[in-house]
Amino acid sequence: MQRLIIPGTVPSVNTMYKDKWIKRRKFRVYTDDAQSWEDLCILLANQWMASSKWSQTSEKVVLRIWFYWKDNKRRDTHNCLKIMLDALQRAGVYEDDYKALPRIIDFEVDKSNPRVEIEIELLGQS
Template identity: 35%
Template sequence: MLCDIDSLTVLHCLDSICAQSAQGESTSAEFQPSCLGGDMSRLTLPWPPSVNRYWRTFRGRMLISADGRSYRQEAVIAAMPGQRFGAAKVKVSIDAWLPDNRRRDVDNLFKAPLDALCHAGIYDDDSQIVELSIRRAGLDKANPRLEITLEAA
Protein backbone atom coordinates (compact mmCIF):
# COMPACT_ATOMS: atom_id res chain seq x y z
CA MET A 1 0.00 0.00 0.00
CA LEU A 2 1.54 3.29 -1.06
CA CYS A 3 1.03 6.18 1.34
CA ASP A 4 1.27 9.91 0.99
CA ILE A 5 0.68 12.75 3.37
CA ASP A 6 -2.60 14.59 3.15
CA SER A 7 -1.54 18.24 3.40
CA LEU A 8 -5.06 19.43 4.20
CA THR A 9 -5.15 17.06 7.18
CA VAL A 10 -1.80 18.39 8.39
CA LEU A 11 -2.90 22.02 8.02
CA HIS A 12 -6.15 21.26 9.84
CA CYS A 13 -4.19 19.59 12.67
CA LEU A 14 -1.81 22.53 12.95
CA ASP A 15 -4.75 24.97 13.06
CA SER A 16 -6.28 22.89 15.86
CA ILE A 17 -3.03 22.93 17.84
CA CYS A 18 -2.66 26.70 17.44
CA ALA A 19 -6.25 27.23 18.56
CA GLN A 20 -5.78 24.97 21.58
CA SER A 21 -2.54 26.71 22.52
CA ALA A 22 -4.18 30.12 22.27
CA GLN A 23 -6.89 28.91 24.65
CA GLY A 24 -4.33 27.44 27.05
CA GLU A 25 -5.43 23.86 26.36
CA SER A 26 -3.13 20.86 26.23
CA THR A 27 -1.89 20.03 22.73
CA SER A 28 -0.01 17.21 21.07
CA ALA A 29 3.18 19.27 21.21
CA GLU A 30 4.61 16.81 23.75
CA PHE A 31 4.87 14.27 20.94
CA GLN A 32 7.74 15.96 19.13
CA PRO A 33 10.28 13.93 17.18
CA SER A 34 14.00 14.46 17.34
CA CYS A 35 16.24 14.02 14.36
CA LEU A 36 19.41 12.18 15.31
CA GLY A 37 21.29 13.21 12.22
CA GLY A 38 22.52 11.00 9.44
CA ASP A 39 20.07 8.28 8.59
CA MET A 40 18.35 7.92 11.97
CA SER A 41 15.33 9.53 13.58
CA ARG A 42 13.54 9.08 16.90
CA LEU A 43 9.83 9.78 17.34
CA THR A 44 7.55 9.58 20.34
CA LEU A 45 3.96 8.73 19.50
CA PRO A 46 0.95 8.46 21.78
CA TRP A 47 -0.36 5.07 22.82
CA PRO A 48 -2.30 3.65 19.85
CA PRO A 49 -5.89 2.43 19.89
CA SER A 50 -6.31 -1.34 19.96
CA VAL A 51 -6.60 -3.17 16.66
CA ASN A 52 -10.31 -3.71 17.43
CA ARG A 53 -10.83 0.04 17.96
CA TYR A 54 -8.66 1.08 14.99
CA TRP A 55 -10.81 -0.60 12.32
CA ARG A 56 -14.58 -0.52 11.65
CA THR A 57 -16.71 -2.33 9.09
CA PHE A 58 -19.14 -0.16 7.14
CA ARG A 59 -21.32 -1.58 4.35
CA GLY A 60 -19.01 -4.54 3.97
CA ARG A 61 -15.84 -2.43 3.79
CA MET A 62 -13.10 -2.22 6.40
CA LEU A 63 -12.41 1.45 7.30
CA ILE A 64 -10.29 3.30 9.82
CA SER A 65 -12.48 4.27 12.79
CA ALA A 66 -12.82 7.76 14.31
CA ASP A 67 -10.32 6.68 17.03
CA GLY A 68 -7.94 5.47 14.31
CA ARG A 69 -8.23 8.72 12.33
CA SER A 70 -7.65 10.78 15.46
CA TYR A 71 -4.57 8.73 16.33
CA ARG A 72 -3.25 9.07 12.80
CA GLN A 73 -3.63 12.88 12.95
CA GLU A 74 -1.63 13.01 16.20
CA ALA A 75 1.07 10.82 14.68
CA VAL A 76 1.26 12.98 11.55
CA ILE A 77 1.78 16.07 13.69
CA ALA A 78 4.43 14.32 15.80
CA ALA A 79 6.29 13.11 12.72
CA MET A 80 6.22 16.35 10.69
CA PRO A 81 9.73 17.59 11.57
CA GLY A 82 11.17 14.07 11.52
CA GLN A 83 13.54 12.62 8.96
CA ARG A 84 12.06 11.34 5.70
CA PHE A 85 13.35 8.07 4.28
CA GLY A 86 11.50 8.16 0.95
CA ALA A 87 11.86 4.82 -0.84
CA ALA A 88 14.90 3.68 1.21
CA LYS A 89 14.82 0.45 3.23
CA VAL A 90 14.12 1.14 6.93
CA LYS A 91 14.78 -0.55 10.28
CA VAL A 92 12.15 0.22 12.94
CA SER A 93 12.56 -0.32 16.67
CA ILE A 94 9.72 0.43 19.12
CA ASP A 95 9.90 0.82 22.90
CA ALA A 96 6.37 0.46 24.28
CA TRP A 97 5.61 2.27 27.55
CA LEU A 98 2.42 0.48 28.67
CA PRO A 99 -0.61 2.26 30.19
CA ASP A 100 -1.43 -0.59 32.59
CA ASN A 101 -0.53 -4.15 33.57
CA ARG A 102 -3.18 -5.87 31.46
CA ARG A 103 -2.09 -8.82 29.35
CA ARG A 104 -1.63 -7.79 25.73
CA ASP A 105 0.13 -9.05 22.66
CA VAL A 106 2.81 -6.53 21.74
CA ASP A 107 2.61 -7.61 18.09
CA ASN A 108 -0.84 -5.95 17.95
CA LEU A 109 0.82 -2.57 18.58
CA PHE A 110 2.49 -2.43 15.15
CA LYS A 111 -0.34 -1.66 12.72
CA ALA A 112 -1.60 1.78 13.83
CA PRO A 113 1.76 3.52 14.33
CA LEU A 114 3.37 2.04 11.21
CA ASP A 115 0.41 3.03 9.05
CA ALA A 116 0.43 6.50 10.61
CA LEU A 117 4.15 6.97 9.91
CA CYS A 118 3.59 5.96 6.29
CA HIS A 119 0.65 8.38 6.06
CA ALA A 120 2.90 11.11 7.51
CA GLY A 121 5.42 10.57 4.73
CA ILE A 122 8.24 9.18 6.90
CA TYR A 123 8.59 6.36 4.36
CA ASP A 124 6.74 5.66 1.13
CA ASP A 125 5.43 2.17 1.81
CA ASP A 126 5.25 -0.37 4.66
CA SER A 127 7.06 -2.90 2.45
CA GLN A 128 10.28 -0.86 2.89
CA ILE A 129 10.59 -2.04 6.50
CA VAL A 130 13.28 -4.73 6.50
CA GLU A 131 13.70 -5.07 10.26
CA LEU A 132 11.05 -4.56 12.93
CA SER A 133 11.38 -4.98 16.68
CA ILE A 134 9.32 -4.09 19.72
CA ARG A 135 9.97 -4.38 23.43
CA ARG A 136 8.04 -3.65 26.59
CA ALA A 137 9.99 -0.71 27.99
CA GLY A 138 7.98 -0.47 31.18
CA LEU A 139 4.83 0.90 32.75
CA ASP A 140 3.93 4.61 32.54
CA LYS A 141 0.29 5.18 33.52
CA ALA A 142 0.66 8.96 33.22
CA ASN A 143 2.20 8.95 29.73
CA PRO A 144 1.81 5.67 27.83
CA ARG A 145 3.64 5.99 24.53
CA LEU A 146 5.65 4.40 21.78
CA GLU A 147 9.23 5.57 21.38
CA ILE A 148 10.14 4.73 17.79
CA THR A 149 13.62 4.71 16.31
CA LEU A 150 13.90 4.62 12.52
CA GLU A 151 17.18 3.93 10.77
CA ALA A 152 18.15 3.57 7.12
CA ALA A 153 18.96 -0.07 6.42
Protein backbone atom coordinates in the same frame (compact mmCIF):
# COMPACT_ATOMS: atom_id res chain seq x y z
CA MET B 1 19.46 9.73 17.88
CA GLN B 2 16.25 11.67 18.37
CA ARG B 3 13.23 9.49 19.14
CA LEU B 4 9.77 10.01 17.73
CA ILE B 5 7.44 9.98 20.74
CA ILE B 6 3.68 9.51 20.28
CA PRO B 7 1.60 9.95 23.44
CA GLY B 8 -1.27 7.66 24.33
CA THR B 9 -1.87 3.99 23.73
CA VAL B 10 -1.48 2.66 20.20
CA PRO B 11 -4.72 1.12 18.91
CA SER B 12 -4.60 -2.61 18.34
CA VAL B 13 -5.88 -4.33 15.21
CA ASN B 14 -8.39 -5.93 17.59
CA THR B 15 -9.99 -2.57 18.41
CA MET B 16 -9.13 -0.12 15.64
CA TYR B 17 -11.83 -0.99 13.12
CA LYS B 18 -15.57 -0.51 12.87
CA ASP B 19 -17.99 -1.47 10.11
CA LYS B 20 -19.39 1.22 7.84
CA TRP B 21 -22.18 0.52 5.38
CA ILE B 22 -22.25 2.34 2.05
CA LYS B 23 -24.92 1.42 -0.49
CA ARG B 24 -25.47 -1.98 1.15
CA ARG B 25 -21.77 -2.77 1.15
CA LYS B 26 -19.82 -3.18 4.35
CA PHE B 27 -16.39 -1.58 4.72
CA ARG B 28 -13.93 -1.67 7.60
CA VAL B 29 -12.86 1.81 8.66
CA TYR B 30 -10.92 3.16 11.61
CA THR B 31 -12.78 3.92 14.83
CA ASP B 32 -12.74 7.56 15.90
CA ASP B 33 -10.04 6.80 18.49
CA ALA B 34 -7.86 5.01 15.94
CA GLN B 35 -8.27 7.85 13.44
CA SER B 36 -7.34 10.40 16.09
CA TRP B 37 -4.26 8.39 17.05
CA GLU B 38 -3.19 8.06 13.41
CA ASP B 39 -3.68 11.78 12.79
CA LEU B 40 -1.53 12.59 15.84
CA CYS B 41 1.13 10.10 14.73
CA ILE B 42 1.29 11.71 11.27
CA LEU B 43 1.55 15.21 12.75
CA LEU B 44 4.32 14.24 15.18
CA ALA B 45 6.17 12.22 12.52
CA ASN B 46 6.17 15.28 10.26
CA GLN B 47 7.58 17.39 13.10
CA TRP B 48 10.20 14.70 13.81
CA MET B 49 11.17 14.61 10.11
CA ALA B 50 11.63 18.38 10.04
CA SER B 51 13.70 18.53 13.24
CA SER B 52 15.87 15.52 12.37
CA LYS B 53 16.23 16.54 8.70
CA TRP B 54 14.83 13.18 7.59
CA SER B 55 13.50 12.90 4.06
CA GLN B 56 11.32 10.16 2.65
CA THR B 57 13.23 7.11 1.50
CA SER B 58 12.65 4.07 -0.64
CA GLU B 59 15.40 2.20 1.24
CA LYS B 60 14.86 -0.26 4.10
CA VAL B 61 14.21 1.50 7.39
CA VAL B 62 14.76 0.05 10.87
CA LEU B 63 12.25 1.06 13.55
CA ARG B 64 13.25 0.35 17.15
CA ILE B 65 10.06 0.55 19.22
CA TRP B 66 9.33 0.86 22.94
CA PHE B 67 5.74 0.65 24.20
CA TYR B 68 4.66 2.28 27.48
CA TRP B 69 1.13 1.10 28.35
CA LYS B 70 -1.38 3.00 30.47
CA ASP B 71 -2.19 -0.03 32.63
CA ASN B 72 -1.32 -3.66 33.31
CA LYS B 73 -3.80 -5.02 30.76
CA ARG B 74 -2.18 -7.74 28.68
CA ARG B 75 -1.50 -6.55 25.11
CA ASP B 76 0.25 -8.03 22.11
CA THR B 77 2.74 -5.48 20.85
CA HIS B 78 2.68 -6.88 17.31
CA ASN B 79 -1.06 -6.07 17.05
CA CYS B 80 -0.16 -2.38 17.30
CA LEU B 81 2.24 -2.32 14.36
CA LYS B 82 -0.32 -2.06 11.52
CA ILE B 83 -1.68 1.41 12.29
CA MET B 84 1.77 2.70 13.29
CA LEU B 85 3.54 1.53 10.12
CA ASP B 86 0.71 2.79 7.92
CA ALA B 87 0.71 6.20 9.65
CA LEU B 88 4.48 6.59 9.25
CA GLN B 89 4.11 5.79 5.56
CA ARG B 90 1.34 8.40 5.21
CA ALA B 91 3.58 10.90 6.99
CA GLY B 92 6.30 10.29 4.42
CA VAL B 93 8.93 8.61 6.61
CA TYR B 94 9.21 5.93 3.92
CA GLU B 95 7.56 5.34 0.57
CA ASP B 96 6.19 1.90 1.39
CA ASP B 97 5.87 0.13 4.74
CA TYR B 98 7.00 -3.00 2.91
CA LYS B 99 10.50 -1.59 3.55
CA ALA B 100 9.85 -0.94 7.27
CA LEU B 101 11.65 -3.35 9.59
CA PRO B 102 10.06 -3.02 13.05
CA ARG B 103 12.08 -4.14 16.07
CA ILE B 104 10.08 -4.23 19.29
CA ILE B 105 12.67 -3.56 21.97
CA ASP B 106 10.55 -3.59 25.12
CA PHE B 107 7.26 -2.73 26.77
CA GLU B 108 6.48 -1.35 30.22
CA VAL B 109 3.65 0.27 32.15
CA ASP B 110 3.77 4.04 32.65
CA LYS B 111 0.36 5.04 33.99
CA SER B 112 1.20 8.73 34.06
CA ASN B 113 2.66 8.92 30.54
CA PRO B 114 1.54 6.14 28.16
CA ARG B 115 3.27 6.43 24.81
CA VAL B 116 5.25 4.75 22.08
CA GLU B 117 8.85 5.75 21.38
CA ILE B 118 10.46 5.01 18.02
CA GLU B 119 14.02 5.32 16.79
CA ILE B 120 14.17 5.44 12.99
CA GLU B 121 17.22 4.89 10.81
CA LEU B 122 18.21 3.56 7.43
CA LEU B 123 19.32 -0.07 7.49
CA GLY B 124 23.07 -0.25 7.92
CA GLN B 125 23.42 3.37 9.10
CA SER B 126 23.93 2.77 12.85
